[in-house]
Every structure is written in structure tokens, then in C-alpha cells.
Amino acid sequence: MTSIAAASLVVLAKRPVAGRVKTRLCPPLTSEEAAALAQAALADTLIAVLKAPVARRVAVLDGEPGPWLPRGIELIMQRGDGLAERIASAFSDVGGPALLIGSDTPQVSPTLLGAAARALLSTGVDAVLGPAVDGGWWIAGLRRPTPAAFCGVAMSTDTTGSEQLARFGALGLSVATLPMLRDVDRINDARAVAIEAPETMFAATFRALTHREGMEMEPEGRSLAQR
Numbered sequence: 001m002t003s004i005a006a007a008s009l010v011v012l013a014k015r016p017v018a019g020r021v022k023t024r025l026c027p028p029l030t031s032e033e034a035a036a037l038a039q040a041a042l043a044d045t046l047i048a049v050l051k052a053p054v055a056r057r058v059a060v061l062d063g064e065p066g067p068w069l070p071r072g073i074e075l076i077m078q079r080g081d082g083l084a085e086r087i088a089s090a091f092s093d094v095g096g097p098a099l100l101i102g103s104d105t106p107q108v109s110p111t112l113l114g115a116a117a118r119a120l121l122s123t124g125v126d127a128v129l130g131p132a133v134d135g136g137w138w139i140a141g142l143r144r145p146t147p148a149a150f151c152g153v154a155m156s157t158d159t160t161g162s163e164q165l166a167r168f169g170a171l172g173l174s175v176a177t178l179p180m181l182r183d184v185d186r187i188n189d190a191r192a193v194a195i196e197a198p199e200t201m202f203a204a205t206f207r208a209l210t211h212r213e214g215m216e217m218e219p220e221g222r223s224l225a226q227r
Contacts, residue, residue, distance in 0.1 A: 008056040015063025044106035051110035099141035107197035130178035
């Protein structure tokens, strides 16, 4: 088995600017509050990536970096039209083997990311995919860049995960499936993730915002992943 140190871990994200990120949280949040929550989620994700047992850690950004980008994480700018092309370009720019996540799962842990890297580097595995509760995926990995693996796959739908898995299969890639996580898209997702991972910056930010807005923080379900 290839050493886990051979893997790269990539975060594909937007600069958290009001009106450009987490717009499905509005309402009940304002665009500024949604951006603050997005920044907290991105910061948590980058910290988990920084602690994960991989050789290379890369942020592929749309927009300029801010103080939330810690040392030890390489910066590459996004390129391409549309999400699928930007994902494919990120894999091509970083090279393989690599895993790519977004900033919508602030509950992700270094342990889970390390397990994903080990799965990708296991004998006979060409790709990995972690399904999301909403029907999408939260992490994808490839042994080597394969642009056709993403281009043309419809993104941000409730069948994106199954379509992505089918595309991997159509290309003859042997796929290892990873645990399911909940993406933070809507306010109920944010509430559930904040309860699941109460020590994160995301949870602290959510508690502050919901307290200010007078919203109760009740469970709406938990991720199926084991932390």
C-alpha cells in the first residue's frame, strides 16, 4: 500500500463574502450573518485539513485569501466555467493522488480525512466518494487526474452523488465509498451540524446568531458518519 503521506488534500471554496455564499440560509439569516457562518465553516475545515495526515494541503479559492487561511496550506486560484469544470481543474492543478472537499462540512475531522486518504491509497482503488445527506457528495478522490470524471455531471442536485458514482463506474474506476455527512445548505442543516460538532467555530457562530435572532437550536438529525 502506498504511504498515506503521498496524498494531497484539497479544499475548494469561495471567499466568504456577503451575498455570494450560503445564500440559502437567507432568510432567516441576513447575507452578512450567512457569510460569517460560511467563514467559520471554512476555518474549521482548513484546521481539520491542516491536522490531517497527508503530505500536501491545498486551498483552491474563488477570491482572495483572508486571515482564515492558516500557514501550511498552499494557495491555488480556481479556474474553469461552472462547478464541475472547477473541480476537474483543481484535480489537474494539484495532481494525484488527491482528495477534494468543500467548506460545507465543518464537522469533518482529521481522523475522517485520514481514513479517506487511506481508502484512496488502498490497493485496487482508483477513486473514493463520500455521499451527502442531500443527495450530493462531500468528498471525492482520484488516484490520478481524470477530467472526464466530473465534466458534464450535473452539480448541486439531489442526484449528483449517484450520477458521480455512475460516472466513475462508466470510466472503469474502482470506487471506495466513504461515510455519509450532512452538508450545510439550509438553516436546519446548520442547526443539526452545530449540535453534532459543538466545539467548532461554526457551532459557536451559529449559537451566537441564533441567540441574537431568537431561534431555538433543536436537533434536526445527525450525520451518519462516525467521528
